[in-house]
Amino acid sequence: EHLVVDMGGHKPRGINAGRKLRNHRRVNKWANKSYKKSHQISKWKKPFAGASHAAGIVVEKIAVEAKQPNSAIRKCVRVQLKKNNKRITCFVPGDGGLGFVDENDECLIAGFGRKGHSVGDLPGVRFRVIKVASTSLLALWKHKKEKPIK
Numbered sequence: 099e100h101l102v103v104d105m106g107g108h109k110p111r112g113i114n115a116g117r118k119l120r121n122h123r124r125v126n127k128w129a130n131k132s133y134k135k136s137h138q139i140s141k142w143k144k145p146f147a148g149a150s151h152a153a154g155i156v157v158e159k160i161a162v163e164a165k166q167p168n169s170a171i172r173k174c175v176r177v178q179l180k181k182n183n184k185r186i187t188c189f190v191p192g193d194g195g196l197g198f199v200d201e202n203d204e205c206l207i208a209g210f211g212r213k214g215h216s217v218g219d220l221p222g223v224r225f226r227v228i229k230v231a232s233t234s235l236l237a238l239w240k241h242k243k244e245k246p247i248k
Contacts, residue, residue, distance in 0.1 A: 145182070145186050147182065149181075150209070154180055154204075155205075157201070159174075159199065160175065173195065174187050174220075175190055175196075186207070187222065189226045191227070198230055198238045199235075203231050204232070205228075206228045208225065209224065209225060209226075210224050210226050231246055233246065
């Protein structure tokens with residue numbers, strides 16, 4: 099005589115367990131990375147709409163004060179994206195990097211590396227400038243290239 103006592107810790111197995119199993123599966127599908135990537139709606143509401151980079155036009159240059167305990171004025175630009183006309187604030191990296199960026203310049207924007215979160219002591223800045231006038235900002239900063247004249 100073999101008596102199996104197995105209390106809990108498993109999936110429901112009754113004749114009426116269908117709804118429970120279906121709901122459980124629906125919730126847990128979102129843990130699968132590929133499913134989440136292909137079914138997410140919220141990404142279309144974000145400025146890049148699921149893309150890694152975006153092109154835009156520089157609207158204005160601004161200075162953003164660093165958060166406590168740091169004390170600095172970080173150089174940023176307001177950029178209007180081409181694809182959806184959204185305006186975002188982008189950090190311009192490099193000492194004197196803002197000198198290479200002019201208003202109405204076309205620039206390429208990327209994320210700041212934290213998947214939509216702001217980085218370090220910059221409040222609310224989630225993007226950074228990669229290229230200006232189709233020339234890498236790093237190349238301009240290292241004096242390897244000249245910025246093309248319009």
